[in-house]
Amino acid sequence: MTFVMVKREAHMHSHRMWRMSATVAMVAAMSGVPGAQGPPMAPSLPVAMPAARVTISGTSNIRNYGVWTDTVRVTQVRFATPVSAETLWDDIRTPGVLERFDIEIPVGTLTSRDPGLDTTMYKALKADTNRNIVFRLAKIESGSTGTLMAVGRLAVAGVERDVVFALRTERRDDTLLVSGRLPLLMTDYGITPPTAMLGMLKTDPKVIVTFEVILSGPGTT
Secondary structure (H helix, E strand, C coil), rough: HHHHHHHHHHHHHHHHHHHHHHHHHHHHHHHHCCCCCCCCCCCCCCCCCEEEEEEEEEEEEEEEEEEEEECEEEEEEEEECCCCCHHHHHHCCCCEEEEEEEEEEEECCCEEECCHHHHHHHHHHHCCCCCCEEEEEEEEEEECCCCCEEEEEEECCCEEEEEEEEEEEEEECCEEEEEEEEEEEHHHHHCCEECCCCCEEEEEEEEEEEEEEEEECCCCC
C-alpha cells in the first residue's frame, strides 16, 4: 500500500509539473519571449519593392561614367493614418499620410563593370566602414507645380544630409512606379573626387542619382 501511495504521489507531481510547463510555454508564446516557439518573426512591411534600378552618373575631364545597382532594400514603412489596400497608392501619394519610408543600398552592389573604376568608387565611398547608402523619407509635400516632393535624409560615406527632390509616380496595374532624380556634390559628403592616371583624369564633384522603382502592396508579387 505504501508503494501504491508513493507511485500515486509521483504521478500527481509529474502531472502538476507538466501543467506548469505547458502554462509557462503558453505565456512565453503569447508575450513573444523566445522559447519552445522559436524566435519571434519580423513583422511584414505594408509595401514591398520587387524591382529597382539606381544609377549614379558623373563626368571627368576625359569621359563620362556611371555605376548602377538593382539591389534596394526597404527597411521601414510607417503611415501617419490608417490606409487600406484598396486606396494604398492614392494614400501613399497624399501629403501627410506617409511619415516614414527607409531604404538602403549596399555599396558593394554598385558596379560599372569596370573593376578599376569599381575599386576606386568603393574606396571613395568608404565602403569598408559604411556598407550602405541610406535614405530616410520624412514626408511627402506638394510642389509648386503640383508635383510630389520627397523630403528626407541621405547618408553617404558616413555623412548624413537633408535632401529634397521631385518624384514622378505612375500606376501600373496593382503596383506603383516611382522615379526621380537627385543632383549631389561628392564634397558635401566628405568624398574627395577621385583621380586616375597619375592625376591626368579628374572627376567633377557633381553627380546625378537617378532611380526607378516598383512598389507593390500586400498580396502582390
